[in-house]
Amino acid sequence: MLLKLRIELEDIQSEISTVSQRISNVMLKKAETLVLAGEREFINYFEKLNFIISNEVSQTRFDGSYYPVKIIKANYRNIQYTLSIPDIRIAYLGALTVLTLSDNNSEINIGVSSENSGFRSETFTLPNNEEDRLNAEIERERKKLERTINRETNLNDEKVVYTVKNDNAKYNDFTEILEKYVK
Numbered sequence: 001m002l003l004k005l006r007i008e009l010e011d012i013q014s015e016i017s018t019v020s021q022r023i024s025n026v027m028l029k030k031a032e033t034l035v036l037a038g039e040r041e042f043i044n045y046f047e048k049l050n051f052i053i054s055n056e057v058s059q060t061r062f063d064g065s066y067y068p069v070k071i072i073k074a075n076y077r078n079i080q081y082t083l084s085i086p087d088i089r090i091a092y093l094g095a096l097t098v099l100t101l102s103d104n105n106s107e108i109n110i111g112v113s114s115e116n117s118g119f120r121s122e123t124f125t126l127p128n129n130e131e132d133r134l135n136a137e138i139e140r141e142r143k144k145l146e147r148t149i150n151r152e153t154n155l156n157d158e159k160v161v162y163t164v165k166n167d168n169a170k171y172n173d174f175t176e177i178l179e180k181y182v183k
Contacts, residue, residue, distance in 0.1 A: 005134040012141040019148045023155060030160040031096035031112045032088050038099065038110075038162065038174035039072060042083045045178045046074035051081070062090045080104060081182065096160065101181065108181055111163040115170060 043053050051074040059066045067087035074081045084100040092098050095111035102108075126133045151158070162171040164181070171177050 002131060002134065005131065005138065009134060009138050009141060012138065012145055016141065016145050016148055019145070019152050023148070023152050026155050027096055027114060027158070027160065028088055030158075034112055034160045034162070035085060035088070035097060035099065038112075039070075039083065039085060041174035042072060042074070042081075042101075042178065045175055045182075046076075046081065049076065051076045051079075060086060060090070078104075095163070101177070103182070109165055110174075110177060111165070112160060113163055115159040115161045 047053060054073045054075070056071045056073070058069045058071060060069050061067075067090055069087065070085040072083045072085070074083075080103065082100075082102045084102070086097060086099075088097055090097065092111070095113040097112045099110040099112065100107050101110055126136055159172075162174060162177055163169075164171075164177065
């Protein structure tokens with residue numbers, strides 16, 4: 001009986017992983033689209049102010065591998081603004097990716113995340129009896145699978161937005177961020 005419960009738990013967890021990976025692939029594509037839009041908005045914003053735009057690529061190390069980082073610079077005499085865009089494959093806690101907007105004196109990190117993202121915490125107590133513990137875990141994982149499948153079903157409606165640390169606003173346009181933070 002215990003072996004069957006352990007197998008059932010493994011199967012549910014495997015299905016959660018499969019659905020979560022599909023969700024991740026879709027959300028990363030949405031994030032990439034928003035990042036490209038932000039890049040265009042950054043360039044257009046500063047070109048209208050007669051800044052000279054230049055591009056370069058550097059590298060960053062993450063999990064033992066090197067990934068490209070696109071760097072876009074906007075220069076006007078001694079004034080410089082830089083937008084750093086890491087490779088979309090680099091994982092961040094709480095965001096799909098994080099862009100960095102900097103000037104001569106400061107920088108802000110701009111998260112790209114799901115409009116509905118938020119940390120979900122659950123508290124539960126597992127019984128001491130192994131069979132009861134497995135049954136409780138199976139029930140908890142079934143509920144998680146149901147939530148995950150529901151999210152995947154509604155994924156077309158899920159938007160990706162820009163966020164800024166210590167700023168509770170969610171931004172749909174990068175220009176809004178530039179207008180608020182570029183001084």
